[in-house]
Every structure is written in C-alpha cells, then in structure tokens.
Amino acid sequence: MMAINDSASEQKLVGKIQAIFFENQENFYKVIQVKVSNSSFKWDEDQIVVTGNFAEVNEGEEYQFSGKLVEHPRYGQQFQANNYQSQLPTTRTGIINYLAGENFPGIGQRTAEKIVAQLGDQAIEKILADENVLKQLNLKPKQQQSLLENLRSDNGMQQVVIELNHFGFGNQLTATIYNHFREKTLDVLHQDPYRLALEINGIGFKRADQIAEQMELAADDPKRLQAALYQSVFDSCYTSGNIYTDAETVLEQAMSLLLNSRRVSLSDQQVAEQLVALASSGRIVVEDHRIYLRYYYEAEWKIAENLKNLLTKKVDLSAEQLEALPKLVDQIASQLQISYGVEQAKAIGQALQNRLFLLTGGPGTGKTTIINGIVASFAALHDLSLDPNEYSDEDFPILLAAPTGRAAKKMKETTGLPAATIHRLLGLNGSDAPESGEQDLTLSGQLLIVDEMSMVDTELFNKLLAAVPPSMQLVLVGDQDQLPSVGPGRVFADLLACSQLPQIRLNKIYRQQKTSSIISLAHAIKQGKLPDTTFKNQPDRSFIACQANQIQVAVQQIITHAQKKQLPLSDIQILAPMYRGSAGIDHLNQVLQQLLNPPSSSSKEVIFNQQHFRIGDKVLHLVNSPEFNVFNGDLGRITGIILAKEKDNEDHQDKLVLDFDGNQVTYLRKDWLKIKLAYCISIHKAQGSEFKLVILPLVRQYRRMLNRNLLYTAVTRAKSLLVLLGEPVAYQEAVAHLAVNRQTSLQQRIGELIKPIGKVKKQTELTLETKVVAEEKGALKPSSAKKDVTELDAPKDGNFRLTAELIVDGQIDPLIGMNGITPTDFQQVINCQDQTRMDIENS
Ligand SMILES: Nc1ncnc2c1ncn2[C@@H]1O[C@H](COP(=O)(O)OP(=O)(O)OP(=O)(O)O)[C@@H](O)[C@H]1O
Numbered sequence: 001m002m003a004i005n006d007s008a009s010e011q012k013l014v015g016k017i018q019a020i021f022f023e024n025q026e027n028f029y030k031v032i033q034v035k036v037s038n039s040s041f042k043w044d045e046d047q048i049v050v051t052g053n054f055a056e057v058n059e060g061e062e063y064q065f066s067g068k069l070v071e072h073p074r075y076g077q078q079f080q081a082n083n084y085q086s087q088l089p090t091t092r093t094g095i096i097n098y099l100a101g102e103n104f105p106g107i108g109q110r111t112a113e114k115i116v117a118q119l120g121d122q123a124i125e126k127i128l129a130d131e132n133v134l135k136q137l138n139l140k141p142k143q144q145q146s147l148l149e150n151l152r153s154d155n156g157m158q159q160v161v162i163e164l165n166h167f168g169f170g171n172q173l174t175a176t177i178y179n180h181f182r183e184k185t186l187d188v189l190h191q192d193p194y195r196l197a198l199e200i201n202g203i204g205f206k207r208a209d210q211i212a213e214q215m216e217l218a219a220d221d222p223k224r225l226q227a228a229l230y231q232s233v234f235d236s237c238y239t240s241g242n243i244y245t246d247a248e249t250v251l252e253q254a255m256s257l258l259l260n261s262r263r264v265s266l267s268d269q270q271v272a273e274q275l276v277a278l279a280s281s282g283r284i285v286v287e288d289h290r291i292y293l294r295y296y297y298e299a300e301w302k303i304a305e306n307l308k309n310l311l312t313k314k315v316d317l318s319a320e321q322l323e324a325l326p327k328l329v330d331q332i333a334s335q336l337q338i339s340y341g342v343e344q345a346k347a348i349g350q351a352l353q354n355r356l357f358l359l360t361g362g363p364g365t366g367k368t369t370i371i372n373g374i375v376a377s378f379a380a381l382h383d384l385s386l387d388p389n390e391y392s393d394e395d396f397p398i399l400l401a402a403p404t405g406r407a408a409k410k411m412k413e414t415t416g417l418p419a420a421t422i423h424r425l426l427g428l429n430g431s432d433a434p435e436s437g438e439q440d441l442t443l444s445g446q447l448l449i450v451d452e453m454s455m456v457d458t459e460l461f462n463k464l465l466a467a468v469p470p471s472m473q474l475v476l477v478g479d480q481d482q483l484p485s486v487g488p489g490r491v492f493a494d495l496l497a498c499s500q501l502p503q504i505r506l507n508k509i510y511r512q513q514k515t516s517s518i519i520s521l522a523h524a525i526k527q528g529k530l531p532d533t534t535f536k537n538q539p540d541r542s543f544i545a546c547q548a549n550q551i552q553v554a555v556q557q558i559i560t561h562a563q564k565k566q567l568p569l570s571d572i573q574i575l576a577p578m579y580r581g582s583a584g585i586d587h588l589n590q591v592l593q594q595l596l597n598p599p600s601s602s603s604k605e606v607i608f609n610q611q612h613f614r615i616g617d618k619v620l621h622l623v624n625s626p627e628f629n630v631f632n633g634d635l636g637r638i639t640g641i642i643l644a645k646e647k648d649n650e651d652h653q654d655k656l657v658l659d660f661d662g663n664q665v666t667y668l669r670k671d672w673l674k675i676k677l678a679y680c681i682s683i684h685k686a687q688g689s690e691f692k693l694v695i696l697p698l699v700r701q702y703r704r705m706l707n708r709n710l711l712y713t714a715v716t717r718a719k720s721l722l723v724l725l726g727e728p729v730a731y732q733e734a735v736a737h738l739a740v741n742r743q744t745s746l747q748q749r750i751g752e753l754i755k756p757i758g759k760v761k762k763q764t765e766l767t768l769e770t771k772v773v774a775e776e777k778g779a780l781k782p783s784s785a786k787k788d789v790t791e792l793d794a795p796k797d798g799n800f801r802l803t804a805e806l807i808v809d810g811q812i813d814p815l816i817g818m819n820g821i822t823p824t825d826f827q828q829v830i831n832c833q834d835q836t837r838m839d840i841e842n843s
Contacts, residue, residue, distance in 0.1 A: 013065045013079050014038040014087060017057055018047065022651060028053045028161055028175055031652075034079075037062070041069055052081035053174060055161040062087040074645050074652075083162050092116055095123055099147070106146045111139065115147075127151060152183070160185045167211055172670060176200055190215060194227030198283075205231040209261040219264035225274035226281075228254040228261075233284050233293055237488045242743035243300060243458060244290040247275065290745070296488060299462040303491075304749035306465040307501070310355045311754060313470050317353065321381060325349055332376045340373065341366070347504040348373045351475045352381060354502040358453075358495055360480045361506030362526060363716045364519045367477050368414045369510070371449055374475060375400075375415055378447050388418055399448040401425045403460065403485075405631040407452040407688035409661065422450065422464055423626045441467045452688045453478030458489030458746070481526050482713045483684060484742060486632070494746040500756045517541060518722050522715045525708060530735050534724070541722035548699040551583040552591045554725050555680075558695055559595065569596065569618065570635075571692035574680040575714050577705040583697055583726070585680045592679035593617065604641040606654060608672045613638055613656060620678035620685060621660070628665045633685050635678050636660035683714045694718035698730040706734035 015034035022031040031051050036043055050065055057063065067081040099112035107115075118137055119126050126133050128151055134144050163186060164174040177200055181188050188195050193215060197208035205228055212224060232253035236245035254271055279286045285297040329348050333340045340348070344366050351357040351374045361367050375398055379386050388396050400419035402408040411419035422428075426441055448468060450456070453476045456464070468474055476495065484490040495501055511519050517538040524531045535543045546554045555574060562572055574592070579585045589611075597616045599605060605614040613619070621634040630636070640657030642649050649655075656667045658675070667675070696714050698706070711734040715722065724731070 009068075010066045010082070011068050011079075012038075012040040013043075013048065013050070013067075013081075014062065015048070015065075016062045017059050019059060020057070021049070024651075028055055028178075030054045030057070032057065034063075034065075048077075048079050049075065050079045050081050052084065053161055053165055054081075054084060055178075057084075057086075082165065085162070092121060095121065099123075104146050104150050106140075106143045111143060124151060163189065167214075173200070173202060176202070192223050193217070194223050197227055198230055205257050206261050213262065219258075219262050220266055220270055222274055222277060225254070225258065225266070225271055226278045226283075228257045229271070229275050229278050230283055231257060233291055237293055237296065240742070241484060241486075241488050241490070243296045243488055243745060244292045244743050246289055247272075247286075247291060250275065250291055290743075296458060299458050300744070300746045300749045303458070303462050303465055303746060304753045306468070307356060307750060308753045309470055310465075310468065310472075310474065311501075313355060315353055315355060315473060317381075322353070325352065325377075325381075328377050328380055329373065332373050332380070335376070336369070336372065338369065340369075341508055341510070343504055343506055343508065344370055344373070347506070348377055350502050350504060351473070352377060355470075355473055356501060357473075357475045358492075358501055358503035359475065359477045359506070360492070360496055360503070362479055362481065362509070362519075363522055364509045364511030364516065365506035366508075366510045367451075367479075367506065370506075371400075371411070371451065371475075371477060372415060374447075374449065375417065378473075382446065384446075386417065395444045397446040399425065399443060399445045400451070401448065401464075402451045402688065403455040403631075404452065404688040405629070405634045405660070407455075410690070411449075411451050421624075421626070421631050422456065422460055423624050423631065424629070426463055426467055428463065428624075428626060442469050443467045443472065444469075445472060447473045447475070449475040449477065451477045453492040454480060454482040455485050455687050456491055457485035457487030458491055458744070459487055460485075461489070461491045479716070481709060482716070483687060483709050483739075486684060488742075489744055489746070490742045491746065494744055495750070497747045498750045498754070500754050501750070518715060518718050518720075521722075522712060525712045525715060525735055528708065528735055528738075530732060534731065535728055540720060541718075541724065543728075544723065544725040545728065546725055547727065548581070548583045548701045551697045551699065551726065552588060555588060555695060555697065556591065556595055558723055558725075559592065562693060567693060572695070573686065573689075573691035573693070573717070574695045574697070575683045575686050575717060576680055576697055577683055577702045577710060579682070581701050583699050583701055585682055588680040588697075589677040593677060596679065604643065606641060606643070606656070608669070611677055613641070613672075613675075613677075615639065615641055618678045619658065619675045620681050621675055622685075623674050625671075625674060629663055630658075630660050630665060633688055634660050635681075635689070636665075636675075639664070642666075683710055683717075686717050687713060690717055690719045692719050693721040693723070695723045695725070698724070698726040698734065700727055700730050700733070702730065703733060706730060707737040707739040708735055709739045711735060 013034070013036065015036045015038070017032055018035050019033040020030055021033060023029070029052070031049060032054070034048050034050050035046060036048055039048075050067075052065070052067065063084050063086050065079060065081040066083045067079055070078055070080045072078050095116050096109070096112045099107050099115060100109045104112075115137060116123050119133060127147065131144075131148055134147065139147070160178050161174055164177055167189075169177065177196065178185055180200060181195075189211065193211040194205070194208045196203045196211070197205045208227065209224065212221075217224060229250060232250045233245055235253065236242060236249055251268065251271060254275075255266070255268070258266060258271070275291075278284050279291075283294055285292045285294050287297070326345070326349070329340060329345050332348075333345075347357075347359055347370050351359070351370075359367060359370060375386070378384070378398065382397075384397055385391075386398075391397075396418060398417065400408075400411045400415060400417055401422045402411055402419065403422055405421055408419045408421045408424075425443065450464070455478075476492065478492050480493050480496050484493065496503055496505075509519055509523060517533065517540055521531065521534065521541070535545070537543065544554055544558075559572065559574075563569075574588060576583065576585045576588065581587065593612065593614070597614050599612070599614065603615055605612050607613075615638050617638045619636050619638060621630045621636065622632060624631045636658045638656055639659045640655075642655040642657070644652045644654045654669050656672065656675075658665050658667060694714065694717050698711070711731065
C-alpha cells in the first residue's frame with residue numbers, strides 16, 4: 001500500500017460500505033453510507049455518511065478513510081474523506097480466504113495457503129511491490145497472471161485516485177488524467193510528469209513541474225527542458241493564432257517558463273540542444289525558420305492534399321445540362337423575384353460546375369441570395385426534391401453548415417432547409433483535442449455549403465475536409481475581411497489567396513442604400529476610409545462623443561432609451577474589444593446588470609468567478625458544447641437557479657438552468673466557467689451573429705486592440721441600427737491599422753500541390769522529410785533552408801517526420817532558426833503577440 005499523507009489533524013474512520021447514495025458519472029465524487037467499525041473521533045452511531053473522491057469502491061467491503069468530520073448545513077455531521085484505502089485482510093485466514101475468493105480465478109484454497117505460507121502476512125504487499133516474489137512459488141503462468149492482474153486492478157485505480165488527490169488534483173482532472181493514462185497513470189506521474197502538461201488539457205507546464213520537483217527531477221533534465229519548449233510552441237500558436245513560430249520566440253519563452261517555475265539558471269545552449277531533440281522526437285516540426293506543432297504542420301498538408309483530391313474529380317454534367325445552366329439560373333431568379341447581377345449569376349454557375357467553390361463578399365452583396373440560388377438550381381439540375389420529408393429512408397442530399405449555432409440557425413431560416421453546426425455535422429465532441437486521432441466519418445450527400453467560413457480554424461477545416469467524400473461538391477461562403485478564427489490559422493483568407501481555387505469576390509452592394517447607411521459605412525471601413533458622415537447622425541445610425549469614463553453612463557442612457565422604444569433586450573447588443581478597463585466588457589456588464597436585472601430579495605442568485613448570476617440574466621456561451629447543443633458565441637438567458645441546499649434537489653449540487661433559443665440546458669457548477677454575462681460581449685464573440693441594434697463604444701483605452709478588421713466586424717453585426725460612441729480618434733486609429741497577418745503556410749502548401757489552372761505539370765511526389773544542416777557557425781545551410789518542398793516525398797501514411805540536424809562544429813547553435821530574421825520580422829512577432837493577448841482575452 002502506498003504511503004498516505006497523514007497529518008496529525010487528520011481523523012480516521014474504518015468501516016464497511018453499506019450503500020453508495022450518489023456517484024457522479026463524470027468524475028469520482030461519491031456519497032456513501034459506511035457502517036462504522038472504528039474511528040479516531042467520538043461517534044456514537046452505527047453508520048456515517050462519507051463524501052469524497054473515490055475510484056471504484058464496493059459495497060460490503062471494508063475501507064479506512066482519512067479526513068475530517070464536517071457539519072453539512074442540511075445533512076448534519078458527515079465525514080469528508082481526503083484519502084482512503086481498502087482494508088486488505090490482515091490475518092492469515094483473512095488473506096487466504098481473500099486470495100481463494102472469486103476475485104482470483106484459478107487460485108484455490110490450497111494455492112492460497114501455499115502463497116501465505118511462503119510469503120507470510122505481508123503476502124499481498126510483497127507481490128504488489130515486486131512481482132518476482134511469485135517465481136519462488138512455482139505457480140502456473142495462468143495463476144501468476146490472475147494474481148497479479150487482479151491484485152493490481154483492485155489496488156491500481158484506488159492508488160491513482162489517492163495519489164492524484166495528494167498532488168492536489170480535483171475530481172474532474174483526476175478523472176480526466178485517469179481516463180487518459182489508465183493503469184499507466186502512476187508510471188507516467190513518477191517517470192515523466194511533464195506528459196500531464198503535454199497530453200492533458202488544463203494542466204500547464206508549471207503544475208507538471210511542481211510534481212516533477214517533488215519527484216526530484218533535476219532542473220536541467222531533458223524532459224523538463226523539452227516540456228517547456230513544447231509548451232512555448234503551443235502557447236505561441238494558441239495565443240497568437242499563428243500556425244508556426246520561430247526559434248527565437250520559442251527559446252525566449254521557454255527560458256522564461258523554466259526560470260519562473262524554478263530559480264535555477266540554465267544556459268541557452270542547454271535549452272537550444274533540447275529544441276533539436278524535441279524536433280527529432282517528432283513532437284514539433286522544424287522547416288526552414290519555422291517551428292510547428294506537429295498537428296498543425298500535418299493539418300495544413302492534409303488540407304492541401306484533400307483539396308487536391310477533391311479537385312481531381314470533375315463534376316459530371318452533360319453538355320445539355322451545361323447548356324441549360326444560364327436558363328436555369330434565370331428561372332430561379334424569377335422564382336425569387338429578382339434578377340441576378342453578372343457576378344452573382346457567375347457564382348451560381350461556378351458553384352454548380354466545380355467540386356470546390358469559394359464565395360466571399362461584404363454585407364449586403366448577396367451571399368445569402370446566392371446560397372438560395374445554388375440550392376434551388378442544384379436541386380433542379382439533379383432532379384432532387386427540397387422537401388426533407390421525402391427523405392425518410394435516406395440522407396438529405398444538400399448539407400448546410402456553419403461554425404456557430406447562431407450562424408447555422410440563420411442558414412436554416414434563410415434557406416428553409418435543415419442546417420447544423422460543423423461540430424454537429426461531424427459528431428465532434430467539444431473536448432476533442434486536436435491530436436485526438438484520425439476520425440473515420442464520411443459525410444453523405446451531394447452538396448455541402450458552409451457559411452461564415454472566416455470563423456473556421458485550421459483544425460476544424462482539416463476535420464471537415466477529411467469527412468468530405470470525393471463525390472461531394474463543396475461551397476465555402478464568408479466575408480474574408482472579418483476577424484480571423486479564434487483558433488490557429490486563417491483558412492478562408494489563405495484559400496482565397498490561391499488563385500487556382502475557383503472563387504468569386506462580390507463587390508456590388510444590393511441591400512438598399514437608402515435603408516442602410518450602415519452597409520456603406522462598413523464598405524468604406526473595409527477600404528480604409530472613414531466617411532465624413534461617420535460622426536453625423538443618420539436615420540439608422542448615430543454617434544455620441546464621450547470619453548472612456550463617460551461610456552458607462554452613455555450606454556445606460558442609450559439602453560434606457562431603446563427600452564422606452566419597446567426594443568427587446570435580445571435585439572440590443574453592446575460590443576466592445578476588451579474585457580478590462582472602465583469601458584471594458586466586464587465593467588459594462590456589471591453596470592448593465594445593475595440597471596437591467598438588479599438584485600432583489602425575492603429572486604435567487606449565485607456568485608461565481610466574481611460574477612453574480614440571476615434569473616433573467618443574458619449570458620454568453622464561451623466554448624463549443626455539442627453535448628448540450630450549445631456553441632461558442634451562443635447567447636442565452638438564465639431561467640432557473642437550483643441551489644444544493646434545496647429540498648428536492650437530489651444530487652445536492654448548485655445548478656443553473658439556461659435557455660438558448662428554446663434549448664433548455666442545466667449547468668452544474670463545473671460548467672459555469674463556460675458562461676459569462678452578455679449584456680456586453682466582445683467583438684470576437686459576436687462573429688457569426690447579427691443584432692437589430694448594436695452599440696459600439698470605442699475609446700483610445702483600447703488602442704492596442706484597434707484595427708480595421710475589428711471595427712468592420714463590429715459594424716457589420718448591426719442589422720438595422722448602430723450607435724457609435726466614444727472618441728473619434730479611436731475610430732480613426734482603428735481604420736488606419738490593418739491587423740497583422742497570422743503566420744500560416746496553407747497557401748504555400750496548396751501552391752505546391754495544386755498547380756494554377758492551365759499550368760498543371762506532372763506532380764512530383766512530396767515528402768516532408770527535411771534535413772536541415774547548419775554549415776556555417778551561426779547560420780543554417782542556405783540550400784536546406786531554400787529547399788523546394790516539391791523535391792521531397794510525402795509518405796502516404798501521413799506519418800510525417802523531420803530530421804533536424806542543427807549542428808555546428810559538433811555543437812548546437814543557439815541561433816538555430818534565426819537565420820534571415822530581420823528586426824521587422826521580430827516586430828511582427830511582437831505585433832502578433834499583441835493580437836494574441838486580444839485573442840486570449842476573448843477566448
Ligand atoms: N440581384 C439582386 N437583386 C435584388 N436584390 C438583391 C439581389 N441580390 C441580393 N439582393 C437583396 O439584397 C439584400 C442583401 O442580400 P443578402 O442578404 O443575400 O446579402 P448577404 O451578402 O448575405 O448579406 P449579409 O452578409 O449582410 O447577410 C437582400 O435584401 C436581398 O434580397
């Protein structure tokens with residue numbers, strides 16, 4: 001039995017489990033009833049209720065618990081256990097009976113007696129500590145196996161839970177760690193605790209390093225240095241949205257992680273050596289000056305390869321069908337009572353004739369109208385019914401999808417056809433890590449249209465494309481001038497930058513100008529201009545000049561005014577770029593909650609992460625939770641609060657009941673991290689949503705965040721009314737700054753695999769095996785850095801490998817990967833990190 005962290009203040013309890021009252025299926029938390037046989041504290045009753053984190057405990061078995069007696073406000077005295085262990089039989093007869101029992105098939109009474117005769121009263125502990133002791137017993141191999149496996153599984157999970165608790169992991173993480181490593185958990189914990197940081201979401205380098213320090217792992221251990229380096233590559237991508245980073249950034253960040261965690265100095269050389277080792281291990285990939293997480297390196301290649309495969313097969317249309325196309329499009333237009341513009345008609349024609357088609361355009365340029373045209377003409381061309389009821393035995397042949405719930409809902413409303421989120425379409429669970437392996441789903445259908453493509457990140461697009469069969473046609477629609485996806489990559493912009501991919505950019509605005517000055521403002525912003533009318537009131541928009549400290553009062557007044565005009569709260573949305581500061585999202589939410597949903601003695605509230613949640617509050621969902629059918633950016637309302645102490649609340653947990661457009665979901669306390677008050681939300685989170693009235697405060701306080709894409713995205717969220725407020729100079733600064741482009745190589749990968757139309761050459765096989773050799777001190781070998789990827793071979797199994805030999809005179813060059821980097825490049829990194837912070841704040 002492992003040592004238990006005993007402390008003098010801890011109380012002990014020994015007893016048999018009589019009943020398990022409650023067990024949480026998602027973690028190890030249980031409430032059990034124990035028949036007391038012994039206790040270190042005064043206890044006059046026969047039974048006691050014990051709560052805590054337990055692996056599989058069995059009714060009827062005896063356990064020893066350590067912890068403390070607590071007073072539950074509703075249930076009285078209970079024993080709160082921190083640790084527990086099964087009371088292994090201690091007497092000779094007890095051990096013999098235990099081993100001869102049904103837990104150990106193949107071991108009878110005689111064998112059990114023999115084991116105890118030779119190994120003594122400590123037989124079980126001895127076997128668990130060293131399986132070699134079994135050799136002296138002359139047991140059959142099957143008996144040995146039965147003994148070992150069953151003793152270990154009886155004790156294994158229990159020990160894991162105890163030890164993870166001992167290291168301070170709560171219920172949820174304990175369950176996640178155990179489910180990930182299973183019976184190897186303790187080995188991982190003892191031999192390479194950094195794997196926790198590398199493989200488990202929610203555990204960072206610092207936490208793993210604390211465990212490693214307790215295990216006395218040296219501060220310069222290669223595992224430690226590699227873990228910090230990996231974490232730095234990971235952080236650079238996830239915080240900036242870049243697909244790759246560079247050696248200088250990684251080395252600098254890793255060093256700061258290492259020194260912040262333990263005050264032991266390390267040389268640059270030591271850390272740089274481990275960067276090379278990490279690349280050799282395949283967990284990161286180094287190509288030229290770029291450092292990738294392996295997943296993203298492969299994802300970009302796979303996207304390019306899947307696009308190439310898709311484009312290889314032509315759409316099978318007969319000469320008659322092709323000839324009839326223009327007429328068909330005209331017919332559809334007259335059904336919709338419009339006449340398509342030249343570009344619009346061309347877009348529909350191209351979507352019908354190509355396996356892959358990209359469509360981008362600003363607000364009001366007719367994207368939705370074109371989607372409707374594509375759907376109707378595709379159905380007419382292929383003689384398909386658009387009535388979902390006629391497909392009871394087969395799948396509907398036209399799939400419509402979007403990255404958020406709200407965008408999918410909008411698609412459903414505008415087309416009158418079923419539409420889903422991409423996650424739902426692919427059956428993805430929100431907690432799937434990018435590395436969660438190959439998915440084998442293949443979509444069924446003939447046409448897939450994805451809207452709001454600017455929000456789709458590299459990981460999701462990779463997964464989506466992997467599920468698209470070569471027989472399907474794919475239409476990707478979006479507005480490339482909006483903010484890029486929250487996750488790494490800028491897929492839509494990269495695809496549009498590839499002229500070899502069939503695409504159309506819509507420029508003409510069709511939404512009537514006289515009813516919308518918002519749209520013309522958006523198009524001017526896109527072109528880097530702020531029209532003279534920006535700060536003058538128009539029928540559908542207005543401007544209120546004020547300073548940062550006046551924003552709160554101004555916003556309160558606008559909302560009060562809008563409410564007097566009978567505009568429901570769900571139609572009003574305040575958008576801001578930043579969470580912090582007097583004009584930041586968090587402060588505005590507090591102020592607005594006070595105005596719109598103040599505390600009252602008759603209504604319940606809970607406090608979580610310094611936020612008060614009350615019935616009626618508007619909330620924003622921050623992550624994708626397909627299990628609830630709620631997605632990142634969805635807005636809902638709190639309709640119920642059930643407190644743990646309430647009479648009929650059987651599982652004694654605090655709960656919030658939320659309503660997302662009719663979808664009622666119950667959130668336990670562990671889920672509350674997923675929501676935030678939403679009277680004011682970030683512009684990032686508003687992507688994919690539209691609101692009747694948008695209120696947009698911009699002040700110089702946000703200067704670091706302000707750029708053209710951000711302002712454009714905010715303004716285009718307003719459907720009918722827009723109130724701008726703040727400092728004119730902040731608007732001017734936003735329009736003047738173009739967002740820094742993310743570092744991605746998708747365009748390059750596509751360029752290597754898909755030749756420009758009309759210039760298709762014989763494809764050279766690709767490989768991703770790059771050999772980088774630094775010839776001169778302080779520099780990578782120029783020829784390797786310039787090596788054309790088409791010279792290399794891509795393994796069919798997708799097992800990309802990289803050999804990085806960054807060796808100079810037998811030494812690792814501390815300047816690895818920095819060759820050719822100019823101060824401007826470095827500045828770009830800094831700018832990206834600024835962008836990054838914004839992404840962190842908004843994610
Ligand atoms: N060819 C056309 N003739 C007449 N009206 C058109 C035409 N194309 C689009 N419209 C109208 O213009 C308006 C905007 O079109 P649509 O909603 O399709 O644009 P969108 O690009 O999807 O805009 P948003 O991104 O703002 O939703 C709609 O009222 C639509 O009916």
